[in-house]
Amino acid sequence: MTGALGEVALDARVVVERGGFGLDAEIAAGPGDVVAVMGPSGAGKSTLLGALAGLVRMDAGYVSVGGRMLDAPPATRTAPASRGVVMLGQEARLFPHLTARDNVVFGLRAHGVSRAAADATAEDWLDRVGLAGFGRRRPAQLSGGQQQRVALARALATSPAVLLLDEPFTSLDAETAGDVRALVHDQLGATGTTAVVATHDAVDAVALASQLLVLEGGAVTQHGPVRDVLAAPATRFAAAVAGLNRVPGDARSGVWRAGGLALACDAGDGPVAAVFRPSDVGLLLAEASGRPAPAAATDPAPEAEPGAEWIAEVVRLEQTPAGVRIRTREPDVAVDVAADRVAALSIARGSRVRLRVAASVVRFLPGSART
Template sequence: MSRGALDAHVVVERPDGFRLDAVLTAEPGETIALVGPSGAGKSTLLAAIAGLELSGAGHVRIDGVELSGRRPVPAEKRGVVLLGQDPHLFPHLSARDNVAFGLRARGADRLHARREADEWLARVGLDGLGGRSPRELSGGQQQRAALARALATSPRVLLLDEPLTALDPETAGDMRAVLHAQLSQSRTTAVVVTHDAVDAASLARRMLVLEGGRITQEGLVRDVLSAPATRFAAALVGVNRVVGRARDGRWRAAGGAPMELRTMDAGDVPLAALFRPADVVVEPLHDAVTTTHPVGPGQWASRVVRWEQTPSGVRVHTAAPAVAVDLATDAVADQRLAPGMPVRLGIDAAAVRFVPCAASEAPREP
């Protein structure tokens, strides 16, 4: 089956008021990363492309052939394979026969299908394990077998819905390498849904950010990661994104917070400040916090909203503006930080990078 040029404009409306209206295109052999918060519509978008969800408007085309419309092409005839977190292997078949199943369904004789299945199992690192049943395989091995089954049928488009989420970090890393190698070698057009910037950077050339049922940013992966256009995209990269306005060489955050930084911009322009959580300094305040609390450049008064454990310590979240601060666990204990506590935050201007943002995001008055 030929590699597919994907052109999809999916519109789905739910009774609860949710509306998905998104455009996704991919060149033959291209891998697209699709990211977004839970409930943004990512799985619905993939299901519509696969033919498992009816799109109320728009279109789904592969190689210029219309698959949606009044008489949508059935899912099994689209040349599209959807692979999610659950590998959905047939429990009564061996790994070899699971992979051969799709080939047999497309007319291959039993001997040829089993021989090709063994070749695909070897390509994904399961050489010699074809006789094992799914229950005799680890979670990572089952996912590899599912990938082999998907690619063995030479799909026009492969849709991967968070295939690594259920795997432990080491297994996910191994599977990521397998995906990269096989997508590169097979030149299969693919859309990968992920919550991991590493997945996007290692597997895809372009990235789409889907939020609230619409695309909020798209472009080359390196461009999106270097200049995230929304708070979600910034969190995906691991940086804070605070919107504000620059005027006469100074920048001030939105939300009434007295955070000010000197910039090189002399005009009146909206800008977003990007900075790492590890670069923020936090200090408890023992009196009521207001927007008039004395602060200096690069400082602002706020309150702790919540904090959460991280592999290297604690991440503290504050409000007005919403900022994440990374601290060592003992620092949190020493300062007795707790939700609701007033704090003073500080950032060195040298640690801040400014990027353009939409005028509608920034405050009208600095």
């Protein structure tokens, strides 16, 4: 996770113990790299960024930026303002009594820039983030997206060694978030800024980052290039981020099994996870006897090629932009179905359904015992 020439802009191992929660995570990034950090709520994403920014005290480990050791408990600790690390969170946190331009100027002046140079630089950055002519407005006169643009300008104007973004688009509506995300992407690329983005949204990882680090229960469960992690998720959470089913099972004598699901498998004997898309699973209602409902109720899916069919119980329904995601158990499999079909079949929690998946759409990840 370093730059092309092996340089390391950020190198850290963060160990924090707080009230029964433990975080022990390593992270590294080269100059200009953007690392996305994803994990379920409570995994430690904000704690990790807080420690890198110097806002959370570490119990052990180290933080090095540009070869300069910032933290190495208990002997070394650098104050947040002296680290060259800037954090941008969900809220813009602008000074309400200052104009947009003066909010940007404030950061520059704090770094010793003259007033005249700071004014000119602030105007330039407001123009870069699409706010030319907005310099005299105060935060209360700006929309949430505009405030976040000012905060980004203030952060990047000081040329930070590392920029930390903690769920920066969560408080914005989808359209505004998309615009600001594109702006962040362009400005990080233009300035070559090293950044760490903590997010719950896979779009952030795909649109902004070159590397993806998955954090679960205070530990790193997977890291690597974004496309590699999403193509071969090592845990159920990572699979959910990638929009995939990941079903741990066991392969023996050329057959992989998990609950009532069995498929031919040439991955060798031992723990193996099957990976396939929820949209690739066919569904029809099953009677208590296990007999299928009438053929007219069948959801379109590959039928002509070898695969597997099994009976499963519905545990919950989730709304998706394209319809409904049906969650089943034994094994835990998600199925994407059009909303009108769910209504027609009267599928609800506790319903028994017959599922079908074609062998050609299933990939196997050998040696993968994680859930």
